[in-house]
Amino acid sequence: MPVKQKTDEELRIDDQRHRIRHSAAHIMAEAVLKLFPEAKFAIGPAIEDGFYYDFAVERPFTPEDLATIEDAMRETIAADVAFETAELSRGESQELFAEQPFKLEIIGGIPDDEAISTYTHEGFVDLCRGPHVASTAEVAAFKLVSIAGAYWRGDERNQMLQRIYGTAWESQEALEEHLRRLEEAEKRDHRRLGRELDLFSTSDQVGPGLIIWHPKGARIRSIMERFWLDEHLKRGYELVYSPHIGKATLWETSGHLEFFRESMYDPMDVDGQEYFAKPMNCPFHIQVYTSTTRSYRDLPIRLTEMGTVYRYERGGVLHGLMRVRGFTQDDAHIFCRPDQVEDEIVGVVEFAFDLLRTFGFDEFDVYLATKPEKAVGADADWEHATASLRNALDRVGVDYEVDEGGGAFYGPKLDIKIRDAIGRSWQCTTVQFDFNLPERFDMKYDGADGAEHRPYMVHRALFGSLERFFGVLIEHYGGAFPTWLAPVQAEVIPIADRHIPYAEEVRDQLVAAGLRVHVDARNERMNAKIRDAQLQKVPYMLVVGDREAEANGVAVRLRSGEDLGTLPVADVLARIQAEVSART
RNA sequence: GCCACCGUAGCUCAGGGGUAGAGCAGCUGUUUCGUAAACAGCAGGUCGAGGGUUCGAAUCCCCCCGGUGGCUCCA
Incomplete structure (x- = not known):
């Protein structure tokens, strides 16, 4: 770090x-x-x-x-x-x-x-x-x-x-x-690789800044989401789902119509009421909180959702997956007591590093942004929150830079940027205190003292936006996704048509064991199939001919070009499974 | 949104006032092949949309849409 x-x-x-x-x-x-x-x-x-x-x-x-x-x-x-x-x-x-x-x-x-x-x-x-x-x-x-x-x-x-x-x-x-x-950077460009590897597209007919996930991109996304959910459940988060639109009054209460209107799309009329597409998930998560009375014993409450939000971005700033008009945040809101915040922040920071490391990032730049000139909330709360952020970073042992006055008007924040394989820096994780929304929605809990108290609220997203994070991932790996993420983990390459039945047998065995495997049964020479699998950056190429069918094995070529020779199918299965469980 | 550039087949691109071309991909056939591109044939386009100039526009002009690089913005 x-x-x-x-x-x-x-x-x-x-x-x-x-x-x-x-x-x-x-x-x-x-x-x-x-x-x-x-x-x-x-x-x-x-x-x-x-x-x-x-x-x-x-x-x-x-x-x-x-x-x-x-x-x-x-x-x-x-x-x-x-x-x-x-x-x-x-x-x-x-x-x-x-x-x-x-x-x-x-x-x-x-x-x-x-x-x-x-x-x-x-x-x-x-x-x-x-x-x-x-x-x-x-x-x-x-x-x-x-x-x-x-x-x-x-x-x-x-x-x-x-x-x-x-x-x-x-x-x-x-x-x-x-x-x-x-x-080199151009070769890694996620827009180019997105097309070449058939991961995603945008369409004139749909509109700019709106991403269409193709099967291979969606496959990777679903793996990311599954992993993401498991990790959240492990760490005491609860999954929620919320609608994509909400009444104008909701956004009035939240203050979005007052402070964020220029990024919101115009309302639609539903039975004479105005509804807005959501630019953020927080008001909905707050509804979960306020749907019943809360005791200090209930806290912390950690609600999470892959929430798709829509924000107006000026045409000139749209860029592939990095800057879009509809995107999915791996959002979470933590509601807790003041005495709990520091531990909560430590949890979030450790979680963020774990998650980002799993996706192959190990260089981070951390920024702590403090109270700006214009701010809401009590000074004591700002001080407590900022100190919690600092203490948490110290406890985790992270170096960070302080951006004095760089916080949002509603609370201090902590940003983590990651460095990709060619040294570029990307903003992903953000952790923000919010002294504004609990006030606006009159959130409270009953304390041990019998009085009502205002909970602390922390917004946090680890990937930030799934779309953007996917774009960063594509460029970081140059499209050569590690085996656990690769949309196709192994391409079985029959040498001649008579080897197709055996190739399908091999595929079926591996698929039955949970792997993503495809047989290239095209009427092409083996060389062409290898070339195409290489260009698609498939981690394993399993060549099968007479010798392999005879030996109940496969000749294994890695996308590095390395030839492992003929191995029993079971060995290859074990090897790939080991990579998947190690997430490499 | 602003400035510049760009938009021709699925992709990469040529053509630049006289009604469209290549390679790859696709389809069909032949070939059945041992670690990065077999061979042959066929098909594929309202040249981003609309308007204008012209006998004639993919080509020139206007406007719109989309893309690229910046600027600005980024709760």
């Missing part, structure tokens, strides 16, 4: 790359100025793997412009000119950038006691804190990647600027390595 410390050498390279990228941004700005003299400059920082620069220009850039700009940049780099820095007074800098409104705005935002510096190369002066490389030639390898619109200062009320993204490296090899990594 601790974040890995970088070595001195790694830090040196990071610094060098940062300089290169920042310098590349300047060189690009200079090239743009040469080609578009009227361009106004905004900002141009180094970012992960590259850089960008934002410009206000008469017309948007085109892909052809990128090539022209690249050429101009190459000239500057070939000229090997030095970067020179200077410190200016406020007045001098304002004079220098008199024609550059964005720069003037930035200068206006620099505190009086801070120095204003510029970096200059080849006559191009930019307001800049630095640092840069000594000379343009150090930008050894770069490539302009894409054009995008971007709002000035990231605020959509502001002017939209034209942003050019580029990548830059200390050597041609490093650039090529980066491009290879991008290709």
Whole structure:
């Protein structure tokens, strides 16, 4: 869980790359100025793997412009000119950038006691804190990647600027390595694998952001759900189910219509009453709680549901399984007494790590978000809840970062992000206190003291959204799901048609033992069947020919390409079953 | 929602004012094969939808829908 410390050498390279990228941004700005003299400059920082620069220009850039700009940049780099820095007074800098409104705005935002510096190369002066490389030639390898619109200062009320993204490296090899990594990521893209492995789709006819699970994807999902349910039952959660719509009054009480309306779909009319599709499950779980009086002895109550919610997302943000309009949360609500929360949080955190590890993730980043400016609930409750989160994390022995003021208005929260096989980070688990809903729904329990008390309420989702988690899983495994999850665990490959009956016998034996097995009885050569099974990333290929039928065995090939030779069917069964029970 | 780009067969793509093409997949036939693609034939398209310009539009223009990369948003 601790974040890995970088070595001195790694830090040196990071610094060098940062300089290169920042310098590349300047060189690009200079090239743009040469080609578009009227361009106004905004900002141009180094970012992960590259850089960008934002410009206000008469017309948007085109892909052809990128090539022209690249050429101009190459000239500057070939000229090997030095970067020179200077410190200016406020007045001098304002004079220098008199024609550059964005720069003037930035200068206006620099505190009086801070120095204003510029970096200059080849006559191009930019307001800049630095640092840069000594000379343009150090930008050894770069490539302009894409054009995008971007709002000035990231605020959509502001002017939209034209942003050019580029990548830059200390050597041609490093650039090529980066491009290879991008290709690798593209091969893992869950949208591509979703189609190639026939896992899911979306349809124009259904609508964007709405996922259609195909048999193989649904198979994996059902395995995930079964495992999920077993683990919850083991840990004292109770399963509930709730409807997909609820009356407007419910959402008024919960406050969703007041605070979340822009993410909710318009209501439908049912017998003259307005009903809304649910954007969250909590109000329903609260109904379970409030359906009867509760005693302090009943607590904690842990209610869980795979609840499908619908939220309006703007068209431009939809992305495969990662950002959708209808998704299923592995939701749970824990209602407990203040003296129970810390243990409850420990339980949730340990549960989350167990669950995520089972799905092959072992690097986590944990964030604790505390009370924001605007918040509901008593200070004492906030303090108690936040302390419980901290104590729980300490007890579990987790390193975490604190996001001061980053909590929701209704309670502090804890987020867990996972790192996938190629180092990308994904938000999954979230654990949130809620001081708002218990109040709004007037939840209570009878305490040992005979008085009524307000329970604590904790929302938590471990996968987060099943759709998104599935997308992350696909990319993490690159479609090669471990045996326990693989939609087809073994493909039986008869060499000639006369081996089909035996192949079916083998399949039947394995299926009877609970495995997912398919016979490739197509009129194809064995080589083609192996190729297709490889491309489908089936963990086991069981080749059967005369020899195997004779020996009552199968020739086992793994998707790694490894050939295990001929094994008795019973041995293969045992081997696969062992992997399934170990969840590998 | 905003900016840019894209939308041609199930998939990947070519064609870019004179009414459509390849490979793979599919179907049919032949072949019955020992660890990543047998061979042959056939079929498959209102060129995302609608409107306009034109003698003629897949091609040019407008608008809508969908996708991609960003921005913004993300209880």
